Amino acid sequence: MPQDLLPYLYLSAVLFAIGLFGVFTRRNAIGVLMSLELLLNAVNLNLVAFSRWSDQGVALERFGGTALAAGGQIFAIMVITVAAAEAAVGLAIVIGIYRTFKHITVDDLDLLRW
């Protein structure tokens, strides 16, 4: 594993952990959505980092020369697009929740409880 890749992976892992923590602990639905963005971006960072690293010719051999050189970066852009859509849908749900319950505190949304 090359030394110059590791810092990106550490950063990505930290970001992912922070996002995960946020998703688990935020009581506000908007906060949960925001933490979700952190998760996605941690993944994006990973994708870009591995893409850049694999351009150095190592990965090409491993995948039989079939992968595009900038595949990871393109995939990151895909993720950003989907994240935008996801944010839109998520916010629409949050608005729906608000209209129904007059609050968006996730802790109190336990309709599916036993």
Added chain:
Amino acid sequence: MAVEHISQAYGWLVPLIPALPLAAAVLGLIFGGLGLGRRTAVLTVGAMAASTFIAWVLVFLPVLLNWLAGGSPEGGFHWSRSWDFFAAGGPGEFVRIGVMVDHLTAAMLAMVTLLVLLIEIYALGYMASDEYFSRFHAEVSLFAAGMLGLVVSNNYLTLLVSWEIMGLCSYLLIGFWYFKDSARKAAKKAFLVTRVGDMGMLLGIILAYSFSGSFGFDRIFLWARTAPALPVVLIALGLFCGSIGKSAQFPLHVWLPDAMEGPTPVSALIHAATMVSAGVYLVARSYPLFYGLNGHLEASLSLGGLQLTLAPLTVVAWVGGFTALFAATIAVFQSDIKKVLAYSTISQLGYMFLGLGVGGYSAACFHLLTHAFFKALLFLGSGSVIHAVEHAMHHEHVAEDPQNMYNMGGLAKKMPGTYWTFLIGTLALAGIFPFSGFFSKDEIVLETLFGAHANPVLGLMALVAAFLTAFYMARLMFLTFYGQPRHPSVWEHTTDSPAVMVTPLKIIAVFAALLGLPALPSLLGALGIGSGHSLFEGFLNLGALAPYGVLATEATPANLWLAGLATLLALGGIALGWYLYGTAPGQVVRRLSWRIPLTRAVMTAPKRLYGMNELLYAVFVKPTFAVMGVCAAIDRWVIDLTVNLVGALTVGLSSVSRWLDQHVVDGAVNAAGATAMGGGELGKFLQNGKVQTYAMLAVAGFLAVMVLRLVVMGGA
């Protein structure tokens, strides 16, 4: 028609004789129930006529003519055929049943079929206005089937079945008018009293089967030739028990007078033609068992030092002789016309057993045949009288007993047809020459006094009974047909019965008058004319006894002195009857005699039937009740207790089982359920409905899988 030819066809002809009336009885009941009513009589009378035709033209007359022509071999005509009935006794062994024809059977068949046919025709008139006409004819037909089956049987099995069919029919017919309480009681009495005798008969038959291995007459009689005396004697005595019951001998005679509750044709049927003669026939048929090889069969046995000698024929003779005298004394005091004839029947059956008992085989069978005719004639004649008087009383609104002779009188002028035939029957019964009863009764008295096993005491009893017979018949005649009518208005309206009733009377009267004539050569022999042998004697002895090696006794030569004495006694009895009941001074004497204490005491006993009903009640009914009481106690305190104990045990065991079921089996099931529910109760807390919890659990699960992978598969 030669016997040899006809015997080829007997195999199916002879069973037809009882089968036809049986079929007619069944069909008659069915069609009667379907509403054909009196038209069923065509069936029953037709079947009986067919049986009569077979019995006379195809059985009796060929056998008789063959014998008269001297064509019979030494043993007479004897034909028998058996069929396998059911497997019993061992591998390949069968109980066989079958039919037979010999001289005795042929004579009986001729008598029974003709009388039953005439009685059925008579009943067409007598029962014409009865509501249950078709039932009556069907039951009479069944009765005839029973009697004919008995006569043609060649084994004790079908004989017993036929015997019991007659027992059943006597019950049905005596209780025919079942709405009368007295008829119901008489029917039950007849059935139960004969049952007492049948018990002994059944034991005798079972003994015979267990010793000889067969029910067939042939094999049993052949076995008896070489068998030890004791079992043979016991079998004979057992069979005779059945005869005592069926033929109403002392002490089981009490059912017969009560049986007069049935319609009068039934009385003629039961008391003359069929049932009572079945008892005599049984002894006559089983004679080889009674008689031994050449003389009275005896068996000695010692019971605790007491020596007993059993001689069945001696028993038969004494029972018969005693009954003949005993019943005659009762008949003298009866006021019911049918009761007089009933006791007369008992008395005459006693004569027959007396004849059999002293070795007068042919004499007894002869009397059986003649008596059947003249007693059927008398019963049907009395029925005709009752029928006429009842109608007249009904017309005149006189509420008196139409059967009581003291309500009649002077009927001779009003009912000439009935009167003349009745007179013939009376003369035959009283034993006046040349009517049939004179010959047959004379032969019995002759055998009793001078036969091979003569006994003067029994002979004296027979003579006294003969005197009494003439007396009570004269009494009956004078009270019923002569003298002044006691109810003139009823007498005025009495008319003779219709031709359908009187014609059978006339036919029977011819037989009652002439049937004795075959015995005339015996009397002529005493005068020194001819061979001196009664035709009956040869005919009956030959057929029934010779095939079994029994030495038929030569009938005792007729004795003119005895015949004269018997005639004098009969005339004396009639004269006494005339004096007491036909003349004015006689009636004064009769009434006065009741005022003399001594004569009244002597006459009260027979008037009260010697207390036989009470005695039998004390001997049979009371002990039966006592035994039943003990049985009831055993039933209650032993059997019921056991049953209850078993029940209680079952309940106890069940409650244990229930406890186990509730607490162990159900407990296990409930525990499984409770575990599932409890698990659910605990697990439900995972479902708190919060998305974050679910997400956390998903990640935790993912992490756990990853950790597991690292642990199991190692790094990288």
